[in-house]
Amino acid sequence: MTRSKAIITGATGGIGAVYADRLADRGHDLILTGRDLSRLSELADRLGRKTHVETIAADLDRADDLGALASRLESDASLTLLVNNAGIASGGRALSADLDEQERLIRLNVIAATRLALAAARAFAARGRGTIINIASVTALMPERFPPVYPATKAYLLAFGQSLAAELAPAGVRVHNVLPGATRTEIWERAGLSLDAFPAEMVMEVEEMVDAALAGFDQGELVTIPSLPDADDWQRLETARAALGPNLSRNRAAARFGLPTAA
Numbered sequence: 001m002t003r004s005k006a007i008i009t010g011a012t013g014g015i016g017a018v019y020a021d022r023l024a025d026r027g028h029d030l031i032l033t034g035r036d037l038s039r040l041s042e043l044a045d046r047l048g049r050k051t052h053v054e055t056i057a058a059d060l061d062r063a064d065d066l067g068a069l070a071s072r073l074e075s076d077a078s079l080t081l082l083v084n085n086a087g088i089a090s091g092g093r094a095l096s097a098d099l100d101e102q103e104r105l106i107r108l109n110v111i112a113a114t115r116l117a118l119a120a121a122r123a124f125a126a127r128g129r130g131t132i133i134n135i136a137s138v139t140a141l142m143p144e145r146f147p148p149v150y151p152a153t154k155a156y157l158l159a160f161g162q163s164l165a166a167e168l169a170p171a172g173v174r175v176h177n178v179l180p181g182a183t184r185t186e187i188w189e190r191a192g193l194s195l196d197a198f199p200a201e202m203v204m205e206v207e208e209m210v211d212a213a214l215a216g217f218d219q220g221e222l223v224t225i226p227s228l229p230d231a232d233d234w235q236r237l238e239t240a241r242a243a244l245g246p247n248l249s250r251n252r253a254a255a256r257f258g259l260p261t262a263a
Helices: 014-025 037-047 063-075 099-127 149-171 206-218 231-247
Strands: 005-008 029-034 053-057 079-084 130-135 173-178
Touching: 005 014, 005 063, 014 029, 014 037, 014 079, 014 206, 029 037, 037 053, 063 079, 063 099, 079 099, 099 130, 099 149, 099 173, 130 149, 149 173, 173 206
Parallel strands: 005 029, 005 079, 029 053, 079 130, 130 173
Antiparallel strands: none
């Protein structure tokens, strides 16, 4: 990464705050966004010793705030990096979940993330450089183990990021998709969940997670799973998925269904 200005959503704590610290160490100027301006200001004061920091109080569930942030991405020519991190979790199971809360989950994790990524994509492509980092989740790869809406939003973000990466590569824009496992951040408590329900060996400290994600970025990975020991495991999954391609859409049903053959 060369010196530029990075905008980080959900920077009041957790993953966003650590990305802010690490990107400041790499020489990036920063725009920190989140709902809690006082916490953003505390972080900005600390990081201001390293680099120039601006704060923007924004609730991405509000159309006006989301639109203003998207406009900033499109208009500020010094911006070359978006860390698309803001989002929420929910512990609600399908049959008992609060439907309004599930809709809010989709608005933040899907609609807001998409709006910002597309704004950045268009601006960065026009400038011929830039990076979009999407913070998804390993739940995208094992949705049956979790209540349905949260992993569905992260599966969307992964598919969106992979497709966006393919489209933007010729324009000199890179998309990096990060799939953390259980990470020690406030998102759990806010969702009414507890990390104590997980074995200790499954829970990663947030600083180590971000450092691994940035190492994956430096190594040129399209998708980084910070706890995955062997990167070839991911490549084998991608190879198997690609092998399905020729048979995913054909003019006849597969013979295994025993349908009559065409006359």
